[in-house]
Amino acid sequence: QARPVESGGGSVQTGGSLRLSCQASGITSRHNCVGWFRPAPGKEREGLAGLTRTYGRTQIAASVEGRFNISQDKAGNIVYLQMTNLTPEDTAMYYCAMFEYCSVPSLLPGAYTHWGQGTLVAVSS
DSSP states (O other): OOOOEEEOOEEEETTOOEEEEEEOTTSOTTOOEEEEEEEETTEEEEEEEEEETTTOOEEEOTTTBTTEEEEEOTTSSEEEEEEOSOOGGGOEEEEEEEESOOSSOOOOGGGOOEEOOOEEEEEEO
16 A cells, blocks of 8 residues: 655754655655644644645644744655754654645644654654
8 A cells, every 4th residue: 555655854952953754656646635743642643734735735733833844845746844943842753644635734633544654753952
């Protein structure tokens, strides 16, 4: 089964930045919606950012707004999560996910059908 593939995780110090990548190869363009998630207390996963590949519309969760941004390359094959001013509270496994046919981005994990295996981000103080 096709699935998105994440990369770009690693270890950084507080205040540092990372850019995560989500490769959409092997997934048809019908999987129009892309989102980034991480585990959160009391939730299955917290939606951080969403993007519609066709229209380029984006949504950023209030919890990370101003620090995180989502974008895509010109071909629409790679979706990025740019993270800045990282803190130890951002330490987590970060997941990319996709689903078909959306006109607006979504931060709801239940909407997504294809999930990557995650990339680990560790922020030290």
